[in-house]
Amino acid sequence: MKNQGSKFFSRRSSSIVVAGSLLAASSFTGLEAAKLSDVINNASIDGFAFGRVHAVDGRDGEGVRYQFRFKPTITSGAIYGVSASAGLFFSKGSSTPDNNAADNDIGGSRGQTIDSLVDRFNIGDFYVTLDGKETLNTKTIVRLGQRSPGTPFNDNNLDRALGVFAENSDIDMLNFGFQWWDSWMGDDIYISTPSGDISSAGAGIGNNMFMAYIKSGADFTKETGLSYNLWYGGIHRWVNAMVFGDVAYTLGFDDNQSITITGQVSYTSMADRPYIYGGSKSLIGLFGGNSVSNNQDWYAKNRGMYNIRVDYKYNFTQASDEEDGAEKVTGFFGASAGLAGSFGDGFGTLIDNTGGLKLGGHLWNSYSGAEANGFGILGVGGFKNSSIIVPYVKAEIGYKKFGAALDVAYVDASHFFYLKKGSTTGTNLNNVSGNLYGASNHIKAAHFLDVALSATYKFTDSINMLAAYGYAFGDPQFGRFRFQVNYVF
DSSP states (O other): OHHHHHHHHHHHHHHHHHHHHHHHHHHHHHHHHHHHHHHHHTOEEEEEEEEEEEEEESTTOOEEEEEEEEEEEEEOOOBTTEEEEEEEEEEEEOSOOSSOOSTTOSOBTTBOOOOSTTOEEEEEEEEEEEEHHHHTSSOEEEEEEEEOOOOTTSOTTTOEEEEEEEEEOSSTTOEEEEEEEEEEEOHHHHHHSOTTOBOTTOSOBOSOEEEEEEEOOHHHHHHHSEEEEEEEEEETTTEEEEEEEEEEEEEESSSSEEEEEEEEEEEEEEOSSOOOOBSBHHHHTTTTTTSOOGGGGSBOSEEEEEEEEEEEEEEEEEEOSSTTOOEEEEEEEEEEEEEEEEEETOOOOBSSSSTTOOOOOSSTTTTTOTTTSSSBTTSGGGBTTOOEEEEEEEEEEEETTEEEEEEEEEEEEEEEEOOGGGOSSSOOOOTTTTTSSOTTSOEEEEEEEEEEEEEEEESSSSEEEEEEEEEEEESSOEEEEEEEEEEEO
16 A cells, blocks of 8 residues: 555655646747747847939030939847848949930840949848847847947948947947947948959948947937947958047037037048958959069058038927827928038048948039048048148028038048049049049049038838039039938838
């Protein structure tokens, strides 16, 4: 009986254990199922799509081009702070009308034909995010994979980097982070290469890049009116140091008026003998490879630029229909004035042509292809003894869904990229022709006034329209019309 009781107890105990295990497994499975549903139910999509048409006319420019881009990124819901993001990127057509027409901007009836460097359909973002807020009780985020870098050196829509991206915002007045890129490419650098120059090895740059930053948090800025941003980085065998800093202070006179004063500086120091790793023969040979050659003398070693800007804003309000009686903003008037200029022996300090710089003007750094004019590291500001100064003003007004702006900038540049029609006379300063810019476009001095009118209409929170016309009066003389429809996810 004793043994039978023991067996009974053993069987009963086993039953309890099994039942408990099944219950635990069921609970765990239910928990995992709930978490799995979060992946789908809490997924989000962001990105943009747009269609553009550009038309250039005048003494020194002509052409019409269409451009279409589609860049959605889907991010899953998080499980224990871990999520995944993947996206597509489609680009068709050019924003650079330069003695060319839109005759080939349509694909065949059986699908899109990829026939130029700017026409691409590929994977955009592809990375994993580790958010420590849920599991580690820290506002630390680490991203691993391929994504837009999110730095003031980059075009954060189109540039890509493959590596590690870390940030911490536990202290609101002092956010900090670092990034390490194993392989990367700036869009301006990519489209500056001659068409067909990218080999089957790929278009990426293999020079590792590291950067670190400190900046103010959003709540700190909201409470104090002060914001700051300081980045430092370097590119292996290419750039010894890249520095970007800005500080801004907003003074509110009342609920409707404010003035913001902004100061920005960017500085890049090139390596003594720069070398680029990658799949582009012209980029690899740009600085003479591992040996000193004639084209080693073309580039500026220490480049710098500054930007000082003042912004005024006045909000138009009216009584709200809500019970609290608070006024709602129905429109605004804004006015800006600033001065951008260079120091050192060049002004090509960024990977992108503008990056995080808050500049004025409409034409001068975008009409000819963003890779050429502006502050890109391989743009005209990369040439030795190049300099630029740009004073600018802007006035804008908005009312409900409508907006309008007037931009005026005066450009005084020692090196400037001219369209083909304006390159027939004058000295070409491009002494590395064939490696960076073709001989049909001259690089020479320019002094001109950039005047532009623009109008916007916001159909919904996601869809808006832009129409703008700008004209350059001076050494280059031409106008550009742009019409664009945007959709923001």
